[in-house]
Amino acid sequence: MSLPHAILTALMEKPSSGLELTRRFDRSIGYFWSATHQQIYRELGRLESEGHIRALPSDRPARGQKRSYEVLPAGRAELARWTAASQDPKPYRDALLLRLRAAAVVGGTGIEADLRRHLDLHRAQLAEYRAIEERDFPPDRVTPQDRVRHLVLRAGIDLETFWTEWLDHALTEFADLDGTGTAD
Amino acid sequence: MSLPHAILTALMEKPSSGLELTRRFDRSIGYFWSATHQQIYRELGRLESEGHIRALPSDRPARGQKRSYEVLPAGRAELARWTAASQDPKPYRDALLLRLRAAAVVGGTGIEADLRRHLDLHRAQLAEYRAIEERDFPPDRVTPQDRVRHLVLRAGIDLETFWTEWLDHALTEFADLDGTGTAD
DNA sequence: GGCACCATGTAATCAGTTACATGATTCT
DNA sequence: AGAATCATGTAACTGATTACATGGTGCC
16 A cells, blocks of 8 residues: 555655656656556546545646646645554565576576676666766755655665675676586 | 466475465565465466476365375476566565655654664564575585575575665664754 | 364455557647 | 647556465364
8 A cells, every 4th residue: 555655755745747747656756666657547536536635726627638736634644644654564576586596496597698687777777876866965965854865765776786796696606507517 | 477486486396285385485485475375276276277287196186185286397398488588677666665755755753663673574584594594505515506596595685684784774864863853 | 072273265355567548739 | 630749547457465264184
């Protein structure tokens, strides 16, 4: 039950239409909570019917017409409640690690090319995060809000750093294995 | 489409019944691909009807009776195919980072207790992984299979290390903020 | 017989993905 | 008028979660 709260957060930061939200989910928010436009429109409908958000009065309701939303007090209260509530971490799932374990059991080195591809993707993501850090978080002018946001970005940077290092290490291991034989 | 392959991998390592698989998913495999017994039984049925696995001949089919499965050649081939196929990484989702961003916008420190709880959980997981590393991966006797498995375990250890460090850092940031005021 | 535990399932629901549909606006 | 793009949706499906149901075995 996180998507509605992701949308509430985004709308608190700045009232937006569905498409604008979609674009923002492709950038900042999507870095840790991705969503497609279909999900977003469906959820905007729910949030409105629950009284958590409302369309800006200036926007008349019509298909193909832009409709921007803002958060109502009830929505803000719900967001604060959810933020403070205790939540168990979701069970972790990682297809790449699973595939590596599978590769160990079927004895395949066919996964190597994809490891390299993932390494490139993570390197690119890391570079993007670092660019954001330089642009948006200069050492001076740090409000409490800025510090929390920087903390979140730091998690992204450190995670991508971990993956690039791990994949790099994995690839050298595989290079070794190819030399000594991998068949079961 | 990873659960069937997770089950195939587990069954390749050792033929098992549904409940035994469930227990193994609570331990080793579940560390990067969790599944409940309901999912597992459903998937075992599918895999059997597709001819990827079969019940061991010794087990007669009856409700409440143990039924162990083994992987057939077709299942092994499917697993090898899937292992070598290219797959895009799934979009990342992390509720805790989302909540932190939400906290920044509603100005709440109520999330602190849960950060501490998550820190404890990650510390415990890290300790468990390290224990497994010491028990199952002594420096000597390293077959290629062992090296790949160690690599996977290393990913788990490094990820948990990252989270404990990050959460620790986050908590000190929050301690600072409480001193200077966090309200928006 | 009653209870705990082993073992296998069914059903309902929910969140996320994929494919497709439709209207409005702007540019040529 | 046609094409591109902006903008909002519908529908079908898949995977995962939650709650519940049922039978079997061993033990007291």
